Amino acid sequence: MDNLTQGTLSIEAAVNQDKKVIELVWKGKSVDLKPDVFLLPYYDKVINEAKNTDCSVDINFYHLIYMNSSTINSIIYFIKKLIAENIHSKVIYNKNLKWQELNFSTLKIFVSENGLFDIEERKQEWQVTR
Amino acid sequence: MELDWTIKPEYKAISVIKERFSNNLVAEGIPFSYDIEMGFTELMENSIKYSQETPDHNSINIKITLDNHFLMITLSNYIKNEEDLRSLTTIIDRINEYGKTENLYLNRINEIISQDGIGKSQLGLYRIAYEAEFGIRWEKLGSRQIAITIKKQV
Numbered sequence: 001m002d003n004l005t006q007g008t009l010s011i012e013a014a015v016n017q018d019k020k021v022i023e024l025v026w027k028g029k030s031v032d033l034k035p036d037v038f039l040l041p042y043y044d045k046v047i048n049e050a051k052n053t054d055c056s057v058d059i060n061f062y063h064l065i066y067m068n069s070s071t072i073n074s075i076i077y078f079i080k081k082l083i084a085e086n087i088h089s090k091v092i093y094n095k096n097l098k099w100q101e102l103n104f105s106t107l108k109i110f111v112s113e114n115g116l117f118d119i120e121e122r123k124q125e126w127q128v129t130r
Numbered sequence: 131m132e133l134d135w136t137i138k139p140e141y142k143a144i145s146v147i148k149e150r151f152s153n154n155l156v157a158e159g160i161p162f163s164y165d166i167e168m169g170f171t172e173l174m175e176n177s178i179k180y181s182q183e184t185p186d187h188n189s190i191n192i193k194i195t196l197d198n199h200f201l202m203i204t205l206s207n208y209i210k211n212e213e214d215l216r217s218l219t220t221i222i223d224r225i226n227e228y229g230k231t232e233n234l235y236l237n238r239i240n241e242i243i244s245q246d247g248i249g250k251s252q253l254g255l256y257r258i259a260y261e262a263e264f265g266i267r268w269e270k271l272g273s274r275q276i277a278i279t280i281k282k283q284v
Contacts, residue, residue, distance in 0.1 A: 031171070036248060066164075068175060
């Protein structure tokens with residue numbers, strides 16, 4: 001599975017064959033006015049890979065610094081598509097970051113009894129230095 | 131602090147203006163916080179997206195003032211068409227009339243979830259009001275020319 005780098009945004013893809021998971025780690029800032037232009041084809045590749053390898057998809061935003069509204073729109077589209085394709089997926093975010101909590105907690109609406117979608121709220125791990 | 135710039139509605143202008151704004155704000159002893167960056171960036175993106183592209187009307191004016199810890203940002207530009215103009219003013223009116231910005235934001239998310247395919251997000255103004263906690267208003271300057279102002283205590 002390829003990584004994606006576009007401007008200040010990068011998505012690092014890691015396939016764990018043992019756990020049958022494709023993890024997409026979003027990093028940097030997603031600020032493009034039309035992110036659909038490069039994200040939608042990438043989503044299609046991820047969905048094909050997940051179907052071919054029978055993997056679920058973890059979308060990890062923990063390291064993401066910023067995203068604009070157009071990106072939120074695109075992420076919602078991606079989750080809808082994963083659910084429509086019967087692919088298990090999970091969004092991971094940093095609950096300690098106010099902007100991540102406000103935006104990603106709204107995705108709980110996708111959580112349903114069929115277990116196709118889940119959300120993992122991670123808390124910041126603080127390191128004490130002496 | 132009083133800043134005033136006129137730019138072309140080009141995406142690359144956002145980072146340049148944002149850096150100038152940030153430098154000026156920090157020089158005044160105010161950090162360029164996430165909320166300020168987000169509010170300003172969403173407003174800039176909106177203006178560029180909806181700007182008219184005819185040679186006579188293809189500029190965006192940016193005015194920023196910091197007065198007694200109140201930060202006010204105004205972007206003025208011509209809008210592409212009546213539909214977009216109506217859409218922007220309707221959202222701002224809704225924010226001011228209804229007030230419960232969290233509910234409005236969640237409603238918009240639900241609308242996006244319900245729509246077929248992928249359309250406009252129209253989330254930016256809701257985010258500015260809900261997430262960044264800016265007050266927001268609009269003023270019509272002429273036919274299809276609008277000024278949108280956001281304001282908050284910093």
